[in-house]
Amino acid sequence: MTSHLSPDSAASDPSSPLSPAPTAPAASADSARSTGGADLLTARLVLRPWSGSELAAVLGGLRQPHWAADYPDDGDRVIAGFTAGHPEARGTYGQRQIIERASGLVVGGIGLFPPSDDGSVEFGYGVVPSRRGRGYAPEAARALVAFALAAPGVHTVYADVEPANPASCRVLEKAGLERCAGSDGLVRFRATAPTG
Secondary structure, three states: OOOOOOOOOOOOOOOOOOOOOOEOOOOOOOOOEEOOOOOEEOOOEEEEEOOHHHHHHHHHOOOOOOEOOOOOOHHHHHHHHHHHHOHHHHOOOOEEEEEEOOOOOEEEEEEEOOOOOOOEEEEEEEEOHHHOOOOHHHHHHHHHHHHHHOOOOOOEEEEEEOOOOHHHHHHHHHOOOEEEOOOOOOEEEEEEOOOO
């Protein structure tokens, strides 16, 4: 499954695979912190698992007062449909809404897809146009990658991007992921858990 990635940021040469994979992004002011529940906090964002009422509102086109004016976008609707059809995607290790802490508004989504048997997990994200260019996407990505790499059995987190989307390539580079060989015409970015 291709990651849902929004433009938020020049990519280097997509034909140049890099190895080895980087280790998890270093802890920073926007690293994930748990609120004791399933929410992840960063300096400016809350990453919250989808609730049933949020899914119903997005899928039913029911505008909510705590949404940014341009939320949801098409990608959010796709992810809401995926999440509604896959109950496990609503858990701690699934899909989340991105909430701007200062305003309390939902401004996008980010999430993990079910891990493969080899210990790697894919993620995707999207931020609505009105909130792009503020660094929210890399901030959310850093937090989710760090969280995922701390999960039992996960050693690699990755996102696949179309080469024609240099903004998403920049987001992933800013989030500390490294470009590596992709497939099916996509560029892969990944981070791995520290060894030893």
